Amino acid sequence: MLLSDADEVQLGQQSDPQVIATYGLYDDAKISQFITAKGKQMAAISHRPQLDYQFRVLDTPVINAFAVPGGFVYFTRGILAYLNNEAEVAGVLGHEIGHITARHSAKQYSRSQLAMLGLGVGVAISEDFGRFAGLAQSGLGLLFLRFGRDAERESDELGVEYSTKIGYDAREMANFFETLDRMTPGEEGGLPGWFSTHPASSERVGNVLQLAATAQQNLNPAQLKVNRDSYLDMIEGLVYGDDPKSGYVEGNMFYHPDLRFQFPIPAEWKAINTPSQVQVISSDQKAVVMLSLVSGTTPADAAAKFQTDAGAQVIRSGDADVNGFPARTMISDVQGQQGVLRVVSYFIAYESNVYVFHGISAQASFADYQASLESVMKGFKKLTDSSKINVEPDRIRVKKITRSMTLRDALLSFGTPDSKLEELSLINGVNLTETLPAGTRVKTIGK
Structure with missing residues (x-):
């Protein structure tokens, strides 16, 4: 059944804090103000x-x-690096506002379609464990809604209309789609990439131009x-790629400079880091470690709350010491929809917080x-190595060429390694030749 306007707004209001808590807001006032001003x-002048x-x-x-129902629109800092002027933005x-005005999310939405935060883990693990592992459910599921070709075309049309009405050259939107066509579809960080939620179409560039x-x-x-120039001025210094201060992997170790801890990652396992949680996933995607902050003044309190909330059947538990920090360990079984999950938990007191x-x-x-x-878990310890703490993120830096040359020659003249040339070609929306x-x-x- 189609959601009413009031239902849409309520759904968006419920989803928004979950999205923010999971991914965090990018702290750049000029970018946020620009997106808000143009969006408003x-x-x-939209249809709603x-x-x-x-x-x-x-x-x-x-x-x-x-976009999610109710008027909530999200840009990632990742997409901003690949846009090249205000008209593309x-x-x-306008395309995302079009999804809202055409009520595409509302039409797609149903309880059965909501996905748990992906994790790359088997569905049984992510869905069953998600309810007590601190994962947002309904709100994040909205990020996984995939629109069909007709809905995308309608949103393209609305995006062209809206951006033209406020004075931008909508032909530039086609340039961004051309860049997307050159990219390899993929997902990272638990958040679906553009290709997951916006199906590609061979004639889409031509349609937008028309x-x-x-x-x-x-x-x-x-x-x-x-x-173009005002946009490049605005994104000068934009953080590009993962921001190490919020956690990064080097070798087989995860470091969190802001929170001053580290722990090892098994060989061939993959780490996914968000502001609210770190997940470490086995190569066969049949096992996962989740690290997060939990409520509770002591490890024992946090363990007791987990047992109650999860309905966990405790096999054994006890006090422990993890590299000098008091901890509570527990092995328990949790009944899932597709079988019993076994969970080993370490609740660790560290820096006036309890981590699990x-x-x-x-x-x-x-x-x-x-x-x-x-x-x-046993490898969790305090991070003291200043060389791992004081790590600067990569940033977008805008430079000017003084004479006519190919993009390849320009990038090489700026000291770009060969391994980064194709990536920077995509970021600039220009072929290397x-x-x-x-x-x-x-x-x-x-830097």
């Missing part, structure tokens, strides 16, 4: 101007923009803006993973 400007639209920039390198922003021509003819705007590691697998295969799961005139500003990656 388009929302006001009565909604109280909210615009957020999420602190994740995943390349995506998405306006086109994508839509833009029609809109410009019908609306006849006085002057169409692109505003939950190591999870199916009961039948737990013995195969227990040593690896516990190696992560394309000749750029003198004075062209080029995005590079630096």
Whole structure:
């Protein structure tokens, strides 16, 4: 059944804090103010101007923009690195507003379609354990809604209309789609990438160009803006890729400079880091370790709360010492929809907080993973190495070429390693062999 306007707003209001808690907001006032200002400007001339639209920039390198019912629109800092002017931003922003005004999310939404935060783990683990592992449920599931071709075309049309109405050249939106076509689809960090929620279409670039021509003819705007320089000025210094202060992997070790801890990662396992949780996943995706902050003044209190909330059947538990920090350990069984999960938990008191590691697998295969799961937990310790603490993130740095040359030559002249050339070609939306005139500003990656 289609959601009412009130239901949509309520759903968005419930989802928004979950999204923010999970991914965090990117702390850059000028970028946030720009996205909000342009978004509000388009929302006001949209087909549903009565909604109280909210615009957020999420602190994740995943390349995506998405909307949830009720007027909530999200850009990631990852997508901002791949956009090259204000007109491209306006086109994508208008496209997402179009999903809201055409009620695509509301039409797609149903309880059965909500996905748990992916984790890359088997469905039985992520769905069953998610309810007490601190994962947001309904709100994050909205991020996984995939729109069909007709809905995407309608949103493209609305994005072109809205961005043209506020004076931008909607043809630039096609340039971004061309960049996406050159990229390899993928997901990272638990948040779906653009390809997961926006199906590709071979004729999409041509459609957008045709839509833009029609809109410009019908609306006849006085002057169409692109505003490349002002956009590049705005994203100068944008954090690119993972931000190490919030946690990073080097070798087989996870370091968290802000919170001053570290722990090992088993060989071939993968770490996924979000502001609210770190997940370490086995290569066969049949076991996972989750680390998060928990409520409780002591490890014993936190363990008792977990036992109650999860309905855990405790096999054994006891006090322990983890590299000088008091801890409570527990092995328990939790009934899941598709079988029993066995969980090894370490509740550790550290720096006036209680952290918990939950190591999870199916009961039948737990013995195969227990040593690896516990190696992560037993290796938790204070981070004191200043070389691991004082790590700066990569950032977008904009440089100007002084003479005409190809993008490849420009990037090489700025000291770009060969391994980064193709990536920077995508970021700039220009082929490496394309000749750029003198004075062209080029995005590079630096500190």
